[in-house]
Amino acid sequence: MSEPSLVTRDLTIRFGGHVAVNQVSCAFHPGELTVIVGPNGAGKTTYFNLISGQLTATSGQVLKGGQNLVGLSPSARARQGVGRAFQLTNLFPQLSVLENIRLAVQARSGHGWRLLRRADSFTELTRKAEHYLEATRLSGVAHTTAAALPHGDQRKLEVALLMAMEPDIYMFDEPTAGMSLDHAPDVLDLIFQIKADPTKTVLLVEHKMDVVRKLADRIIVLHNGELLADGAPEEVMSSQIVRDVYLGTATEETA
């Protein structure tokens, strides 16, 4: 197997006396989509926050290319290639879809978020932005303001912004939450597209078992902040301990 693109080693966070993530060691690889599942309160989002930098670990490491990212801000981690989709936080609501994507391309290219003076740089950025616009099938709403987009297109725009940042680690926390059945397949298609690139690593937190089945190359199960199981989807889903702790009850609720 390829070298891991991201490793968490004994990753732990305590909130007072409560250990929300407890010594989680896991290696993630390029070309692999790992879904993180577990019952409510298992520590999935906290684990994500520790990787993307919204939270700082009490102990343990987040290693990328041999560098420990613990202590770096979320934006510093994004510059290191750890990209996380966040609902609306990176959007400029009054700018058009194309302008939003162009700003993300610009930030990635090292021009920051300033207005550009040089016309040739601008054209190059627009060309790249149009590429992501097409990849996410948002060309039809290129000139619509982000604020005026329907919810489903806003979620696609979030994926477009993430793609424009060209991360090598993609993180999605319940990417279809709150979406209608019409729009969910579009966003799942985009994740399929990303996963098809063998240089990208995808991490996904997901409750919906149909989405897990559709996308997962590998499943890890968290329970009470600990890593309970890790393996191929069919192996993990059929293991007795996982069925007892999680799937036995959760599939009925969420499938």
Ligand SMILES: Nc1ncnc2c1ncn2[C@@H]1O[C@H](COP(=O)(O)OP(=O)(O)OP(=O)(O)O)[C@@H](O)[C@H]1O
């Ligand atoms: N900032 C915080 N301060 C105190 N406790 C916290 C904090 N953030 C999370 N927790 C606790 O850590 C535990 C794990 O929470 P987390 O949100 O990571 O679970 P989850 O698996 O993502 O749950 P869900 O599926 O419901 O989103 C919970 O007991 C939660 O109450």
